[in-house]
Amino acid sequence: WGCPQDCPVPRGADLSPLSFPPTVTSEQIEHLHRRFKQLSRDQLTIRKENFDSIPDLEFNPIRGKIVHAFFDKRNLRQESDGLVDEINFEDFLTIMSYFRPIEMNMDEEQLDRFRKEKLKFLFHMYDSDHDGKITLQEYRNVVEELLSGNPHLEKDSARSIADGAMLEAASICVGQMGPDQVYEGITFEDFLKMWQGIDIETKMHVRFLNMETIAHCY
């Protein structure tokens, strides 16, 4: 386990149909591994508390959700649902692989998968009760957290914004609803619809994984 090169493949990478070949280089993995050890204080796993030691994270309004995402089994490509208490380096890499940048040589299908992967991650972050739907309440929570950085916006505003967003989502996803129809929440399909036309793949990525994409580690 000590050698990062031995275990670069995110678990389940080849199990999930949506998975993609990880293109993280050994160099990056080493870097990440160093960081991982730093965070975990040389333990094999990271627990939630470890993230508290990152000072810059403190001001992040949605840090709770982000940290949560690291321990979300759905994001870790595990079959079961729920949360894990601790993640090992593999899991850490798996999460990080969501933030890989797009690659030049990706074909349409890969791009589509890539995009879905990223959106799934985001979706799971919003869907805090794991029921496959972002309900109004969940959405409100997110918006409230997002706006919590601004002390001048009251909760009411956050609420109405979330409501407005939800309304918008419903109109995008369902179109006209019959009077009896109930829009319970944003499903992943709806989520995809909402993201149509927005290049998430060009947005949700972080530089650290783009240093070099030559060596594919399997």
Place this chain on the structure above:
Amino acid sequence: GERRGAMQPPAASPGPAASAGAELLRWQWREVQAPCLVAAWILVASLAKIVFHLSRKVTSVVPESCLLILLGLGLGGIVLAVAKKAEYQLEPNMFFLFLLPPIVLDSGYFMPSRLFFDNIGAILTYAVVGTLWNSFTTGAALWGLHQAGLMADPGIEAGLMDFLLFGSLISAVDPVAVLAVFEEVHVNETLFIIVFGESLLNDAVTVVLYKVFNSFVEQGPAHIHATDYMKGVASFFLVSLGGTAVGLLFAFLLALITRFTKRVRIIEPLFVFLLAYIAYLAAEMVSLSSILAVTFCGICCKKYVEANISQKSRTTVKYTMKTLASSSETIIFMFLGISAVDTSKWAWDTALVLGTLFFILLFRAVGVVLQTYVLNRFRLIPLDRIDQVVMSYGGLRGAVAFALVILLDGAKVKAKDYFVATTIVVVFFTVIVQGLTIKPLVTWLKVKRSDHHKPTLNEELHEHAFDHILAAVEDIVGHHGYHYWRDKWEQFDKKYLSQLLMRKSAYRLRDEIWDVYYKLNIRDAISFVDQGGHVLSAAKLALPSMPSRTSMSESSVTNLLRESGSGACLDLQVIDTVRSRRDKEDAAMHHVLRGSLYKPRRRYKASYSRHFISPDKQERQDKEIFRQNMKRRLETFKSTKHNVCSSKSKARLKEKGRKKASAPQPPPLDTLNGKTHRNVPWQEAAPVLVMVSSEEEESDSSETEREDDEGIVFIARATDEVLQGKTTPVPLTTPTSASPGSLDVCPSPCIIPPSPTLAEKELPWKGDQADLAVYVSSETTKIVPVDMQKAWNQSISSLESIASPPGTESGPQHRRFACPVLEEQPQSASQVMSEQSSCFQFPSHVSKSGRSQSDSSPDGMEQQELQPLMATEEPGRMLPATEQRWLMFNRASHL
């Protein structure tokens, strides 16, 4: 003022004193000549624009800049033919001092700053490295051409320095030309910002190179020392960073000043223009890059300035800026055309012209490819080949090059005339040929276009979430990348800069998410007012299941209602004491009407005109109105979302409808209802809650008489939760809940009868107050924050007097039936009548009376929300006459 003639001070005209006594009228052309010519030229250019745009075919193919240049050529030819000499010309001084600043300010101020800074690396690379590369290679290649003896004309006396000088001025991509062409092409925003940003930022490089080479040429190659080169390099940093610093300084000042303009709103826009212009002049004065100064001034001040100044000032700034920039651009292109006619400045050399054209195209392409290759190793979103083609091809040259070449000193730069001619050809070629072909090229290459979708709230929310997520991930992996620094900057900005530069009140609401929300609301509200249905269909925010206003035969129903209102009143009046089948039918009809009619448009209009006209309150009002608007739609949505109409109630409604249909047509109103009814299947309208406003009681005349008109005030749909007294945070309300009437009701006691059907049968306005089943729903409290209610009520009450026609003032004010104002997607006619649309009026007295109550009403707290629901248990309580009543029917299934 760019004509030579205009520059001359009015020559000695006959002194007014000389003949003042004798003349009634006096020809004073000379005194007004200069401004008159300026005005005339601008007028000509503007009229020409109108003419161009008469034909959409032409403008969709030919960029306006081309047309203007051609027009200029034509006008120049006419002037030449008439005056026998080229009279007018684009003067460099005029260009740099008056024509260029508005364009640069406009582009800086309205630069999408986020996009700009996201791509700042690429932009800077292309602007600095690219321009340097272009200058040197073009200059050197032309020199090589000259050395090779390919330039036929022996008159070209130019050394390497001359060619490098020429290369520096000819190689800079021109912001005016790029903007003019790319604005019509609509390539994707990243591509646009890179090309455009480059054209703005390369000014520093151009200025420095131009000055350095100019001084070299003037000194003569022999006197150039190594230190001069070093100075050149140093001056680049000085000019660019200095220009930027000047811009930032003035941006800071500007933001600070606008923080204190609260009482002098009217001159707010002036400050924006003045300070930006002073920044430009200041930079020019110390020979720093003035374009950079204005660009950065615009980019950086915008956030704070926009927050500080009033909405009107914002609009003023926007329009003035656009007007100025647009007219500047027009004049520039037209005078480029006119100037070209002046053959006295031309000296043609085919080899030089063709060589220049070839080299600038070639080296631009090579430069772009090389730089992109390097950049793509760092960029997260690589620029692909198609992007590179467009970038290479989009390197348009324009008026800046022309002005610079005119500025050359003919005595020192011997080949000036050749350079002028070449520059003119290059500018014409790039603007006309490339401008004409870039659109087909973009189409042919299938360049990713920018989709002009309006910002959606979700998008903004997600983008924000992204920023935080990415920053967090960078934090977690310990990488201090772009997101990390952006995050840091935002924190700094929030903590210090915004506090310092923004008004407290402005800072309060200055949040991007809020901003989008706000804008969407404005848009909705405007489209709400706007009767052209297209806006609505375009609006992404369309409510599900909202009937379209177009499908709703607004003319028929509404107008009929209006026309027949009085007659109906009278007729219904007669029956009002007897509860009969007809009575019930009336009730049913009322409900149908309620369900199918829309909010009175007039009120909205009134509120709008008011909001645009009235200086005070305006800001608050528009905010509240928009919020309200949003709320209303939202509530509709929610009710849709949560409403589970039992089939039973539907069935009952249907039955009634049938009954009603079979009934003999009573008064005109009824007939009308019948019509409506036909259009609207009952199942569509499943109103659960009907709120009846009993304002009439307040009005002096007997209320019963015109009850029918306004009795049908609201249909609210009850969600299961509310009905059952659940504590769902989501209130089930229809748009009506947003109406002031319902707002007012909240605090009042509420009584819900055990059986809704009973309520249905009893027309509240007909029967005695005592046997009315009346309840006041206080859910509404929850829906609309108290302050909003207040503001709303105020605005409504203030509007009342305006909105109501003078004749009806004393009488039933509710008579005003809504013109269907519907912001939603068109639906089939059959759906028109869905219960969500409602017609209601806001009687002023009611809103007034309700205001105080709503003020004290609890807001948003669940307990309080619940109370009214609990109260529903006790039936039969009566409302004070001034209260509005909620009529419930079809509720049985829920209760």
